[in-house]
Amino acid sequence: MSQSSPQPTLESIAARTAPAIFVLLWSTGFIGTKYVLAGAEPLTYLAVRMALVALLMGVIAVIWRAKWPDRAGILHSAIAGFLVHGFYLGGTAVAIFHSVPAGLSALIPGLQPILTSTLANRWLGERVSPLQWTGLLMGLAGTLIVLHGRSLSGEAGWGWLGTCVALVSITLGTLYQKRYCSQIDWRAGNFIQFIAAGLLFALGAWLFETRVIVWNREFVLGLAWLVIALSIGSIGLLYWLIRHSAATRVASLFYLVPGVTAIDRTLAH
Secondary structure, three states, X not given: OOOXXXXXXXXXXXHHHHHHHHHHHHHHHHHHHHHHOXXXXXXXXXHHHHHHHHHHHHHHHHHOOOOOOOHHHHHHHHHHHHHHHHHHHXXXXXXXXXXXXXXXXXXXXXXXXXXXXXXXXXXXXXXXXXXXHHHHHHHHHHHHHHHOOOOXXXXXXXXXXXXXXXXXXXXXXHHHHHHHOOOOOHHHHHHHHHHHHHHHHHHHHHHHOOOOEOOOHHHHHHHHHHHHHHHHHHHHHHHHHHHHOOHHHHHHHHHOXXXXXHHHHHHHO
């Protein structure tokens, strides 16, 4: 009598589907950001976004009775928030605000696998195989071909600087989250991260922007999507993947984001 194969568990199903869902959600963030920036300057919009998502995450943490971290955990969560949400989202929003196309704004942060692999190899002790290095270098070559001949000065220069800041911050933030925040309750940890990033954006908006917001339908719908689908949904998936996978493997998903972003943009038009 043949033995039936074991039924897939909920965790095994999640492990197979989470990467694809993450890439799809994450890629829409670049398109959504372009829409909301028609109604507000980048740091102003991000301050509002972080305030709303912190409120939602605080409610989630209270309802599910999240375990709050100690002082060291709070500090680690705040630093991760500055990196993953603060400088990454800030750099991306500034790039799009300065007319860098959404697809190209996703391209430079899409180099994260190269930087993550190099740092993870030394910081986390993760081994990167020769085959993985080959794939990573091929991705780098493709990115350089796309960027060849594009203007990197003037107004566009600020945009490209923003994308480079986004690349470094999401890389360091992913590694920092993996090393120092993996054992922190994700609900309490995310709440602290959103508060920290929100304070950073609020200070930046107060110092450098007019803080004028046009509350039209486009801005409100775009903001709602970015708060719920991106800050709650995709960030939750990202941290789940970081907790269950090697940092290099998670980072490799960012190679898929620029292509999916380009498809999303085509469908949006």
